[in-house]
Amino acid sequence: MNWEKQLRKYAQVILKVGLNIQPGDKIALDVSEEMIPLVRILAREAYKMGAFHVRMSFSDDEITLSRYEEAPQEALSYFPAFEVQATTQAFDDGYHRLALYAPNPELLKDVDPQKISLVQKTQAAAMKPVMDYVTQNRVKWCVASVPSKAWASSVFPELPEEEALERLWESVFEATRVQEEDPxxxxxxxxxxxxxxxxxxxxxxxxxxxxxxxxxxxxxxxxxxxxxxxxxxxxxxxxxxxxxxxxxxxxxxxxxxxxxxxxxxxxxxxxxxxxxxxxxxxxxxxxxxxxxxxxxxxxxxxxxxxxxxxxxxxxxxxxxxxxxxxxxxxxxxxxxxxxxxxxxxxxxxxxxxxxxxxxxxxxxxxxxxxxxxxxxxxxxxxxx
Incomplete structure (x- = not known):
């Protein structure tokens, strides 16, 4: 399989079908470190399509886990207001949201459920203004997934890590019609x-x-x-x-x-x-x-x-x-x-x-x- 060609086709589906990119559009992109190969292709394709600006925000599973394991309890009930303000300001400035998601179904399996609940409740309350933009379709928005080693190993635990990752990519391409002659x-x-x-x-x-x-x-x-x-x-x-x-x-x-x-x-x-x-x-x-x-x-x-x-x-x-x-x-x-x-x-x-x-x-x-x-x-x- 020509991986670069398939990744480019996937990027085009996300941008043209998902966000319906038009010349002059601005994109706020949420990604993680493992997604970089696809993210670089996405950014280039977006600019080719006439995007005015592509802004990226990064997250990382290990840093997320370290917060649960090492941060003091009181810190888990904190969510920075500037993140909400920055996101809603971006929407007001004409940015559209693209969230790339690579789940790790067992990342927090050993974490106290009350800690998870505290973080979830704090984040949900703080991000309600952002969620309102989305649930009311006030901006163009799209959620798509990017295979990661952790996700692949969870889906195909019987396979070696690299083989599981390849199999998951193939499954994602199939599910998103990327393998069609004209996606x-x-x-x-x-x-x-x-x-x-x-x-x-x-x-x-x-x-x-x-x-x-x-x-x-x-x-x-x-x-x-x-x-x-x-x-x-x-x-x-x-x-x-x-x-x-x-x-x-x-x-x-x-x-x-x-x-x-x-x-x-x-x-x-x-x-x-x-x-x-x-x-x-x-x-x-x-x-x-x-x-x-x-x-x-x-x-x-x-x-x-x-x-x-x-x-x-x-x-x-x-x-x-x-x-x-x-x-x-x-x-x-x-x-x-x-x-x-x-x-x-x-x-x-x-x-x-x-x-x-x-x-x-x-x-x-x-x-x-x-x-x-x-x-x-x-x-x-x-x-x-």
């Missing part, structure tokens, strides 16, 4: 198909959805006036973009106070450097009233307590069982991929785009219509 055309056709499904579901005007499966018997009412969405999104300025690379879902807004029954997750959830496995929720009047997990229960418990909306649903999504991702048969241990192989729900904040006109709702109006609000938005999978 950009393939994505155009895929987006068109998702829009057809979107129209079918909107024309149906369902009042509620019923989910039945082993361990699951759940009734989910939808908010009145809900809109099903899938594929490309649009900013208030009319600029289209693809928020997730890959994406296979059609999603809408459940009523935050009218979900009842029990739901069993069908895949592990990788969150905050930990894996949560074999978990379920019992909901009454929209709120999680009971739950359990064979692994990571304490992480789940802390997550549900972050705020009132964290224990309610903000999204329900339907996904075809015939897609490039589901057809790989791989458990990616990465929500960005696994959620696109399976129907899923999200705990936490709803997307305003799923309820036309809700962008200006205050907290009281959101409660009145059943629109959930939270500092978090965490997807978990329920389909096969």
């Amino acid at each position: 950009l055309q393939a994505w155009k056709e895929h987006d068109s198909k998702l829009k057809k499904y979107q129209k079918l579901l909107n024309d149906a005007s369902f009042k509620k959805l019923i989910f039945k499966a082993p361990g699951t018997d759940l009734e989910v009412e939808l908010v009145e006036g809900h809109a099903w969405l899938g594929g490309s999104g649009v900013t208030p300025a009319g600029e289209s973009f693809m928020a997730n690379i890959p994406t296979e879902e059609i999603f809408t807004m459940p009523h935050a106070y009218r979900v009842n029954g029990r739901v069993m997750a069908s895949m592990p959830l990788s969150t905050q450097g930990r894996l949560i496995e074999n978990f379920w929720f019992e909901l009454r009047d929209g709120k999680v009233v009971d739950f359990d997990a064979s692994e990571g229960r304490e992480i789940l418990e802390e997550m549900l307590k972050i705020d009132e909306g964290a224990s309610r649903f903000g999204e329900v999504a339907l996904v075809s069982d015939d897609s490039p991702i589901s057809n790989t048969g791989i458990l990616f241990k990465n929500t960005l991929f696994d959620e696109n192989a399976s129907c899923h729900f999200a705990l936490g904040s709803a997307y305003s785009e799923n309820l036309p006109g809700s962008e200006t709702f205050n907290a009281e109006k959101m409660r009145e219509v059943g629109m959930n609000d939270s500092m978090i938005h965490v997807d978990f999978m329920v389909g096969g």
Whole structure:
């Protein structure tokens, strides 16, 4: 395989399909050290496409881990205000956000769950203004994943490290249509198909959805006036973009106070450097009233307590069982991929785009219509 050629094609998909780069666009890019080969290609391709400026912010797993292990407890409840101010200022200055994600599902496996919860809650509260830009599509934004050795070894533990990494790259290329002869055309056709499904579901005007499966018997009412969405999104300025690379879902807004029954997750959830496995929720009047997990229960418990909306649903999504991702048969241990192989729900904040006109709702109006609000938005999978 010609790796440089494939990386360039992947970069073009991320930039042209994901961010829909136009001449004069500015990009705020979140990356980590292992991504440098792809990041350099991305930056060059972006400038070729007419980007005005590409700004990079770096993170590192080992530095993240060292903070949990060595920093004093009181430091974990600190989040620098300037980071929030810099990000929102960048958005106001016309930057669009590209977040490259390389999960390490077991990075924090030996860290005290209460420390993880404290950092998550602090960060979520501080970054709420940034999240509002994203959930309201006020800027073009895209999330894509970049294979790392840690992620690859978690997905393919039976393979040597380098072989696992190569296999994961091949799987990512397949799932994101990079291996197609013309990836950009393939994505155009895929987006068109998702829009057809979107129209079918909107024309149906369902009042509620019923989910039945082993361990699951759940009734989910939808908010009145809900809109099903899938594929490309649009900013208030009319600029289209693809928020997730890959994406296979059609999603809408459940009523935050009218979900009842029990739901069993069908895949592990990788969150905050930990894996949560074999978990379920019992909901009454929209709120999680009971739950359990064979692994990571304490992480789940802390997550549900972050705020009132964290224990309610903000999204329900339907996904075809015939897609490039589901057809790989791989458990990616990465929500960005696994959620696109399976129907899923999200705990936490709803997307305003799923309820036309809700962008200006205050907290009281959101409660009145059943629109959930939270500092978090965490997807978990329920389909096969």
